Amino acid sequence: MKTRITIKDVARDAGVSVSTVSNWLRGQEYGLATATRDRVEASARRLGYRPSVLARGLRGQATRVVGLIVPSVTNPSMPPIIRGAEDRASETGYSLFLSNIDRHWEKAVTHSQAMADRGVEAVGFAFSVPALDAPAARAASDAGVRIAALLPADRDLPANVVGLDNEGAMRQVVDHLWALGHRRIGFATNARVTTNGPRRLAGLGAALASRGAALREDDTHLDPMQGSFDTWAEIESGRRAGLTLLSRADRPTAICAVNDLLAIGLILAAGDLGIRVPRELSVVGFDDLVEARIVSPALTTVHVPLYDLGRMLAERLLAIEPTAGVRVTPTLVVRGSSGPAARGQGSATAGSAPTGPDHPTRASR
């Protein structure tokens, strides 16, 4: 445990005053005699001097730290977002505080305060606050910290918000399924997906309505999903939803899931019931996680540019002035889990390989 070497040590070693070293630190703006500069630079390097960001921050300067609060690190959609944010931040020499709240929303308040106490310049929320004026966000901004968030894109898009256009995405999903002949499309979600879930459901309903069809009440299922918070639990919730929606003779020919995890659960449920995907049932997910390419059949899903979302969020965290909100419309990627609607509802049609026909326009895994 060496004792930290300070600006003073460098000054003494170089035979100059501390402020000279300080000037040198802050760049060449103030003209320094080249000789002096070299001396300072030499001793700084030789001593292995590293300025203390702590002390700088204390003086009201930039601490070069931003915080990110995520609802759940283990949710597979988060890592790409985190990576995007971290990449963007570190490009500008910033570090990232990460805070996982495991969907205990009340923790967001304490964690954002903890961040503020540690002098972060800004804190970002990844899908965690329903609105920017939620308690956690308020706590942060009361502490003089900038805030930004990743949210569903509603009609008005506040500054510093990266908004996900759920409705636009669901419209694409319906376009796709409709073209395949599906008229009865169901929806599976759970109580966990609180911000995007309702929008996706509403988006599905609206898209169907615009074609004169309707979303049947009994074709939607919201799993209560209490207890464990982990990824597998979310898949299981999709499976339960699937069991409920599919255990009827009169069932939809396609089901959209609120996210890929649920969709994987739906595929498992279909397997449990001996329903073949996509021949007898089409399944569409949301997010386009790696997992979507692992299940079989591979999932037709809405590709959300998670990494970019993370970058855009960090962008707003780093900006001094509020930045205009962006609306991001994700795009559908078609894989093996969706196919032509079965003629008679629930009854299989003939032919084709188990994994379904490989349509040329389809994405490979």
Add this chain to the structure above:
Amino acid sequence: MKTRITIKDVARDAGVSVSTVSNWLRGQEYGLATATRDRVEASARRLGYRPSVLARGLRGQATRVVGLIVPSVTNPSMPPIIRGAEDRASETGYSLFLSNIDRHWEKAVTHSQAMADRGVEAVGFAFSVPALDAPAARAASDAGVRIAALLPADRDLPANVVGLDNEGAMRQVVDHLWALGHRRIGFATNARVTTNGPRRLAGLGAALASRGAALREDDTHLDPMQGSFDTWAEIESGRRAGLTLLSRADRPTAICAVNDLLAIGLILAAGDLGIRVPRELSVVGFDDLVEARIVSPALTTVHVPLYDLGRMLAERLLAIEPTAGVRVTPTLVVRGSSGPAARGQGSATAGSAPTGPDHPTRASR
């Protein structure tokens, strides 16, 4: 952007001196008159005072921040580790700096310096440094920062190391496969898995040798895996390995993968080649990611307690004094991807369902 309220404001408001407030802050150790304490507490609460961790840190106190450097956030084995570390840290009121280096090992140095500059008390490395004396770790400890790491458990287990017993795990794998009649067991890895990979390979060899069998050179494959760093790329590298190892009439009856991602790739490769798993080929993974339960058949794999590993690592980050190293031996979990060895190598035996027999001792998904 309010101006921050300081200890001085509280002091003035309560009509006491700053040091009285400071004493109050640091707990009741110093006897304070109850009346004074109440007054201070009241004004602090009313003003919404929050002590600055920055200033405290400057005074050489605890900053209550630890750092964690991970090779890749998007690698599915990391989130549980991060969650474990974050949970443990926040239990004690600590915050976590997260740093993603996307397997650019040289970044570990700059990032751990950046953390040190920001006054972290300790930095942890998750599988990222081959040894505790690597440059990044050295940089941190030169700056007077404690360090800890998650590493393969070698013979000697230094303090502050959480060591994973790869050899013990591979022994269990071989026990299992051997009992199923497998005598030729292959191994698939890639150039990315640098710390655990070689140990797992060696462990497999040793376990086979102890039974008088040998690991054949041509039954092992190391995919170079250049380019993209994402999860799917790792799965693809497993697929390439599988294609190489399995495209021969004379092939092993079982293959172990260095991790679950590669194992999933092996299953895909088997599918490509029309080789049925587990009837004609057994596949065993490592890590027990959620993904292992998503593929079909579900993966027989080594369950690594990632969350606990994260906690144990954080435990060492938080401890002032070096803590003894721990050796963690993961345990095998048997699922659908392993089964009895085919009689004639490469030729299928009769009977059983496509997904393989559901042996009673097997774990369900």
Add this chain to the structure above:
DNA sequence: CTGTTAGCGCCTTCAA
């Protein structure tokens, strides 16, 4: 029991 004082490492006027 409470107040005064002197820094922690750095930056920022203001002089020299």
Add this chain to the structure above:
DNA sequence: TTGAAGGCGCTAACAG
């Protein structure tokens, strides 16, 4: 072009 002094918010002696 360089130096001296003061202060950021807090703690830690030491007085009172």
